[in-house]
Amino acid sequence: MEFRYATNPEDMKQYTTDKLRDEFLIESLFVEGELKMVYSHYDRVVVGGVIPTQQEIKLDAGDALRTEYFLERREIGIVNIGPAGKVVVDGEEFTLNKRDCLYIGLGKENVTFHSEDPSNPAKLYFVSANAHKEYPTKVLPIKDAEPTRLGSDAESNNRTIYKYIHADGLQSSQLMMGMTLLEPNNMWNTMPAHVHDRRAEVYLYFDMEEESRVFHFMGRPDETRHMLVKNEQAILSPPWSIHSGVGTNNYTFIWAMAGENYTFKDMDFVPMEDLK
Template identity: 60%
Template sequence: MELRHATNPTDFKAYTTERLRKDFLIENLFQEGQVSMVYTHYDRMVVGGAVPVKEPLEIEAAATLKTEYFLERREAGFLNIGEGEAVITADGETYELGKLDVLYVGKGTQKVTLASKDSSSPAKIYFCSSLAHAALPNKKLAISDATPNHMGSTETSNERTIYQYIHADGIQSCQLMLGVTLFKPGSVWNTMPAHVHDRRMEAYLYFDMKPETRVMHFMGEPSETRHLVVANEQAIISPPWSIHSGAGTSSYSFCWSMAGENYTFKDMDFIAMDALK
């Protein structure tokens, strides 16, 4: 498990592109036959990816956590972004996830394994895990059962559908929130006008991109913004003090997940366009 420390926003202003990418960009989450994880000190979130092919992969407690098993004091949300079906087993209970289906696994679940239903068409499983104070039921939510929220317009290049899975009015959790945003063809802007939420951090996973396309992800304090060039299936760690917005060279999808103090989805401090620099 890779470890990422938190950053002071004052120091952030002097970062080079190399340092920005090293601290905030996660490039190689999806490797065949293995589980990859990054532990960030921002609200102690773990961001992970797995591509099970022939054998099931187990989510294990690394030495970083100092626990007997991964979810001893944690909860997790799993999203299948692959074309092949995922099979996730949590303490003997099996769940099958099609593309863009989500599974919440609660605190105290001792053994979690990830597999592909068909090794010739492996699943790609993205997951985020945050600290938990109570044991809540494991639950699957298919994208067909998730409530779509249609937002934006073609005039502002941000016509999109937001699917909320793990949140106060959906799958219940302690603090983890997770959802997916899908763009209409020709729309490329996400989360603009920008906002911050100082009470929680956020992680973005950009996916369903063509190999030659990129997303310009903007971050930093509103008065000191920076950008990262992001390719397909790469993730961003976004600090609580940072905006998190982006524009792509073509349409794309992204998964957003949050952890922190406030469990209210609408807790956002919007930034006026003339305040961005």
């Protein structure tokens, strides 16, 4: 488990490119046969990835959380971004095809990851947050998720949003999770930009070509910075930061949030003339 600490926005003004990437970019989450995790002190979220091959892989943080088991005081959302896989939760199996989401609630003790075909393994991405109440463990297949279509070709942001874990979907204690798909020839996401100072956010960019990149913009609206992000890399976005990007091609990203407000109504939109 790698640990990342919270950053003061005033300090970030002095960051070099390398320092910015060290603090906010998660470069390697998916390694065959391994469980990779990053613990962020922003809202105590844990971001992880796992590619199970011949052997099952258990959701286990060792003694990093100082709890008896991973979900003793946590909940988790899992999205498969690869071939078919399954997650076994206290003996109950849940199959996940590509872009399906599984929510697991507080108190589930034994969670293991598996691939349907170890030679063509699943690629399971997850975000976990602290929880105060148990909610049912459920799967939401992508085919059953309600799409919301936004943007336009003229604005280069024609996109479809799928909300997985939220007040009107898979119920949770505080975790929110969904996915945004940009149509071909559309490259911008989350512009005009916004902030929500009561909750942090995590982006995972994926379904990108090897040579494609996303220019991810972050920072306070009046003093932005950018990072170049490759396929299957994640960004930690502080509550005070915008989180927006433009790609060299279209792409897909999973967004996840945890914090004070369990709502989509707390976003403070930033007028274009205020961005710098």
